[in-house]
Amino acid sequence: MTRQVQSDDRAAARPLRKRREEIVDAAARVFAERGYHGASTQDIADLLGMRQASLYYYFESKEAALEEVCARGTAGFVETAEAILKNGSSAEERLRALLAAHIKPLGDRADYMLTFLNERKWLPRESRRRVGRLSRRLEAIFERVIREGMRNGEFRADLNPRLTTLALLGMMNSVAIWHHRENVTLDRIADTLADLVLRGAASDA
Amino acid sequence: MTRQVQSDDRAAARPLRKRREEIVDAAARVFAERGYHGASTQDIADLLGMRQASLYYYFESKEAALEEVCARGTAGFVETAEAILKNGSSAEERLRALLAAHIKPLGDRADYMLTFLNERKWLPRESRRRVGRLSRRLEAIFERVIREGMRNGEFRADLNPRLTTLALLGMMNSVAIWHHRENVTLDRIADTLADLVLRGAASDA
Amino acid sequence: MTRQVQSDDRAAARPLRKRREEIVDAAARVFAERGYHGASTQDIADLLGMRQASLYYYFESKEAALEEVCARGTAGFVETAEAILKNGSSAEERLRALLAAHIKPLGDRADYMLTFLNERKWLPRESRRRVGRLSRRLEAIFERVIREGMRNGEFRADLNPRLTTLALLGMMNSVAIWHHRENVTLDRIADTLADLVLRGAASDA
Amino acid sequence: MTRQVQSDDRAAARPLRKRREEIVDAAARVFAERGYHGASTQDIADLLGMRQASLYYYFESKEAALEEVCARGTAGFVETAEAILKNGSSAEERLRALLAAHIKPLGDRADYMLTFLNERKWLPRESRRRVGRLSRRLEAIFERVIREGMRNGEFRADLNPRLTTLALLGMMNSVAIWHHRENVTLDRIADTLADLVLRGAASDA
DNA sequence: GATGAATGAGTGTTCATTCAT
């Protein structure tokens, strides 16, 4: 029953995958902080306490790391939004849910989102298109919810669904930039912004 | 560089200043499009049809060009906002005016604003602080208007002035990113967003 | 650069140090021949048959290479001189020893000395001061030996120790410039100059 | 008898020549201080309060300025030395005169001499040879005087005329480097060094 | 798995020089 060196691929893959994970994390962090071109592979290596050349054991290129960071920065977003879209509740509840779902990942994936938002333009053609499609699908879901709310009287009939969508997404994305510096929970931010957007700043009187 | 003594005669100074202006414009454009580190001084020169080395006749360094772009990207913002703050109208009107004033420069100075927003982190210490102070003053004005509206009953009493300010600025700033791609005038955008923010999306019923 | 952690195992460190040594040698040579500003890093690389960029694996900057060359150009000088100062022989013997010790390193370290003598002014503030202190200590030793000789009657009482020191050092240092072109050994030069300086050109009669 | 604008070439040439003179002076100064490659034409212009481009009205190139500085740095040296050689006095008196003549110009032409000594290697082929010939003629004169002194018994018979010449010139040239920092007149330096070299440091006893 | 060594391509910058005015 001596524990031998396990040489089957499952066991061997674990540390590899784990280290890879750490590297993507580090990459996301420096990309978010300094931008793709402002960050060097040395910066990433420094954060990990490894040599810069060693990164290339895990990643083909800096660009490939960016691809992975952007992929994770968008992963699940559309799926979650689609799930919200499909559930039977009111437009208001769905919009609140969409906003909350957009803000929540900022807790542990702000770097990924920021990198995606600001650096995706440096992705190679193909993957840039791929993430572009994801963005458009997400926007479409927001628009649909807004339109349904308008149709069923929940929302004002004179809304502009397109502009409203873009404004909401812009507002949500900005949270990624400043929420660290403010002393509020993300939940509170989500509630406050949803209230603002749904009820408006003006008093009802 | 501009080591030359500012020629005494006004006529001779014009071409210098004009060319300089063109260069700042070009710099703003490439900084906005590709980011400070993603843009090379060669890119700027290409846009102007001049040699890269010639840029250094007008600017001491790439960093100095960034400083100038950022300075212009923020120029007048606080002053305008302070003027709005001081005029006697209602909180709602003032907030609308602030939003409109924030959006209007996007017509001809989007590159400057975008560069300021995204690249100011690369400014040298001192000028980074300077523009940082401007940002804070602008935020303070927004907050004050909101607070006043809350006090006099125009705005809901349960607003969070700080979060609302940040959300509004985030929303406005995002306009710089997407307004080009959308087929709407800036005026229309300003109105629509102000309505959204003041009245909310929900119907009054 | 040399960002790498100095490998723990001694064997691995050798090639690095050896290559570094070769590079300092090459730098000393081109600095001596063409001066710091007249020499390009490309010149150094050419001498070594390596690419210019590769130099930066071993040195942080051209300036750092100059620092190392100057450090080695002065290494041991003061120590040797102090040892001579302390030994018990006559002033004449000590002066002869000092002159010989100053000339001997020209055999294999002329480039280092020449670089130190002519290019130290380009060192960054701090290391310029450091080597300046070494120079002054060396001069002080010469002066002391001269003064002692004057006191004990070995040397003429009307010598000017300061000017004599500077003249001697100037004379010795000039050897670095011309000894290559002349067909004499360094030993012979040292003897001849010591004779000249101690006994004078004039015949005793 | 109104003083008209004088347009004949003599009058016009004066200011030109004068300005040229000032420029050579400035060039000599910065070349002496920073070396040919360490000095920029801008440095020269700065010293004169004129624009860098304007230098080219007076000089064809930086190299041409160096040529002129070096020419003046050597001008008269050989002639003076030849005159000394020809006068009828003793070898000792002639050698003293040669040394004095070498040191005297340091009063007002140290920059020219230093530039010649250190930067002549950057002269174009032809003028480098020209000044090389001058150097050799000067050395030959020193050697002749020494040899004559040996022959007629004034100097020790075991002197090495070549090495002695080089040593003396090296010593004299070093004066250009340090005499500024020392609080002695050039005359005193000349006397002291001549004594040292002729009588030696050792006491006669 | 990880790294030391090296490199090609590019970057911002300097600088001597030119030339129309």
Place this chain on the structure above:
DNA sequence: CATGAATGAACACTCATTCAT
């Protein structure tokens, strides 16, 4: 006379990437 404007060539330096070990 002098200068403002521009430029080509070179320069020190950075950096993503490769590869033998």
